[in-house]
Amino acid sequence: MNPYLAFILIVLIGSCCLDLLVERLNLKSFEATLPAEFQGYYDEAGYRRSQAYLRANARLEMVSEIVLTVLITGFIVFGGFNQVDGLARTFGLGPIWTGLMFAGLLLLARDLLEISLSAYQTFVIEETFGFNRTTVWTFFQDILKGWALAAFIGGPVFAVVLWFFDHAGHLAWLYCWGLITVLQLLLLFVAPVVILPVFNRFEPLPEGPLRTAILTYANSQGFKLKGIFTMDASRRSTKSNAFFIGFGPYKRVVLFDTLISRHSEDEIVAILAHEIGHYKQRHIHKTLMLSIFTTGLMLALLSQFIGNQRLFEAFRMQQTSTYAAFFFFGLLYTPLRMLFGIFGNLLSRRFEFAADTFAVKTSARPLALIEALKKLSVENLSNLTPHRLKVFLSYSHPPVLARIRAIHEMPPSPIGSPKISLS
Template sequence: MNVYLVSILGILVLGTLLELLAGLVELRSLDPKLPAEFVGVYDPERYARAQEYTRASIRLALVRRTVGLALTVAFVLAGGFNLVDALARGLGLPPVPTGLVFTGLVALLAAAVQLPFSIYATFGIEERFGLNTTTPLTFVLDTLKGMLLAVVLGGPLLAGVFLLFDTGGPSAWMVCWLAVSAFLLVIQFVAPVLLLPLFNRFTPLAEGELRTAISRYAAKERFAVGGIFTMDGSRRSTRANAFFTGFGRFRRIVFFDTLLERLTTAEIVAVLAHEIGHWRLGHVPVMTLLSVLQTGLLLFLLSRFLDNPGLFAAFGMEHLSVYGSVVFFGFLYTPIAALLAVAVNGLSRRHEYQADQFAVAGGAGAEHLVSGLKKLSAGNLANLTPHPINVLLSHSHPPVLARIRALRPGAREPAGAVP
C-alpha cells in the first residue's frame, strides 16, 4: 500500500481522535460550583448557562471534526481530487490559472462542508445563549466579503507561489519566503485602513473622561497611536474585546462598543495597559518573527515534496503539478503545524502573564485589571475551568483564574495547572 496514503489517513484519524479526547476531558472537567473569585460577578443561573454553552460548543466541534474526517477520507479514497483536477485542466488554461481554479474549487468544497456548522453555531448555539446579534443578511455579506478578499488578496499571492516554484529552481522556496513574508507584513500595515472597515464601522472615541484617561496613559508610556476608535462589535455579537492593529502611524487602539458598556474607565485603562505591555515588551515583533520563520519552514519542506510521484499516487492523481503539491503537502504538514502551535501558544500564554505584570507595574492597578477580566469572562460566557490538556494544546491565553492568581501577591498555581 502507498506509504503516503497510510501516513495521511493516519494523520487525519489521529488528529481527530486527539481532538475528541480533548473535548471529552473538557466536558468532564466542567465544575458546576462557581469559583469563589466570581461570586458577585457571575450569578449562579448565568454560570450554569455558561457551562451549558461550553458543552454545546464542544459537542458541535466534535461533530464537525468527525463529519469532516469522514468526508475528507471518502473524498481522498474516491479520487475526488483527481476529478477536480480534470475539471480544472479541462478549461485549457496555462498551469498557474489552472492551479488557481483547482485550489479555488477545493477551497469551495471545504467551505461548503463547514458552512452548515457555521450557520448552526451562529444562529443556533450563539443565538440560544444570547451571544449572537448577527442578522442573516450580515452573515451572508460577511461570507461573500471573505470570499472576495480571498480571491483579491490570496489569488495573486498563490499565483506567485505557483509561478516561483514552477520556474525558480532549487532556491525558489527562499524567494517565495521573502515574497510571502513581505506580503504579510504589508497586509498588517494596510489592514486597519483598508480591510477592517469592510466588515465593521470604526468611530473615533468621543471626547470625555475615557478618552482623556486613555490619552494620558498612552502619553505616560510614550506610546504613539494613530487614533482611538470604537468598533460596532454589537452588530454581530454581545461579546466584548479590545485590540491594537497596525504599525507606526497606522496603529490604532480599538474598543468594541460592548466593552465600553460593561467596563469602568479604570478597568478599560487597565485592559489598555495590558495591550500596550505586549508592544513595550517586544511581544509583537517576536510573534511576527516566529510567524515568518514558520512560513520559511513550511516553504522549505514543501520544496522537498514538489511533484512527488508517491504523494500524488496517494490521492489518485493522473498528473503531477506544483499546485497539487501545495495542496497535498498540507496534509503531511498538519502534525508539524500542531506541534509548532503548542510551542507558540505556550510562549503566548507567558506573554499574557508578562503583559499583566507590565500593566500593574505601570500603575493601572491589579484590582482594576482583575475586575475587568472577570466582567469580560462573565459577559462572554467563558469557561472558567478549562482542562490542562486543552490549555496546553490550543489556548493562546492562560485560564482567567490563573491570571487572577498571578496578579495577586503570593498567589500560587493549583496543582496540575498549565501556565
C-alpha cells in the same frame, strides 16, 4: 499501501481522536461549585448557563471534527482530488490558471461545508444564549466579502508562488518566502485602514473622560497612538473585547462598543495597559518573527515534495502538478503544524502573563484589571476551569483563574498599588 497515504490517514484519524478525547476531558473538567473568585459575579443559574453554553459548543466541535475527518478521508481514498483536477483541466487554461481553478474549487467546497456549521453556531447556539445579533444578510455579506478578499489578495499571491516554483529552480522556496514575508509586513500597515473597515465600522472615540484617561496613560508610557477607535461589534454579537492593531506610526487602539457600555473607565484603561504591554515588550515582533520562520521552514520542506510521484499516487492523481502538491503537502505537514501551534500557544500564554504584569505595574490598577477579567469572562461565558490538556494544546491565553491568581501574587507596585483582594 502507499506510505504517504498510510501516514496521512493515520494523522487525520489520530488528530480527530485526540480532539475528541480533549473535548471529552474538557467537558468533564467543569466544576459543580463556582470558584470563590467569581462569587457575586455569577448566581447559580448563570453559572449553569455558562456551562450549558460550553457544552453546546463542545458538542458542535466534536460533530464537526467527525464529519470533516470522514469527508476528507473519503475524498482522498476515492480519488476526489483527481476528479477536481480533471474538472479544472477541462477549461484548457495554462498551469497557473488551472492551479487557481483547482484551489478555488477545493476551497469553495470546504467553505460551503464550514458555512453550514458556522450558521448553526451563530443562529442556534449564539442565538439561544443571547449573544447573536448577526442578521442573515450580514452573515452572507461577510462570506462574500471574505471570498472577494481571497480572490483579490490570495489569488494573485498563489499565482506568483506557483510561477516561482515552476520557473525559479531550487531557490523558488526562498523567493516565495521573501514575497510572503513582504506581504505579511505590508498587511500589518494596510489591514487597519483598508481590510478591517470592509467588515466593521470604525469611529474615533469622542472627546471625554475615557479618551483623556487612555491618552494620559499612553503618554505616560511613551506610547504614541495614531488613534483610538470604537468598533460596531454589537452589530454581530453582544460579546466584548478590545485590541491593538498597526505598526510604527500607524498604531491604533480599538474598543468594542459593547466593552465601552459595560466597563468602567479604570477597567478599560487597565485592559489597554495590557495591550500596550504586548507592544512595549515586543511580543508582537516576536510572534511575527516566529510566523516568518515557520513559513520559511514550510516552504523549504514543500520544495522537496514538488513532483513527488509517490505522493501523487497516494491521492489517486493521474498527473502531477505544482498546485496540487501544495494541498497534499499541507496534509503531510499537519504534525509539524500542530507542534508549532503548541509552541506558539505556550509562548502566547507567557506573553499574556507578562502583559498583565506590565499593566499592573504601570497603571496601578490591579483591582481594575481583575474586575475587567472577571466581567469579560462572565459576559462571554468563558470556561473558568478548562482541562490542562485543552489549555496545553489550544489555549493562546491562560485560563482566567490562573491570570487572576498570578496578579494576586504580584508584589506591591512601587507606585503604591493597593493590596489585591480576590474575595
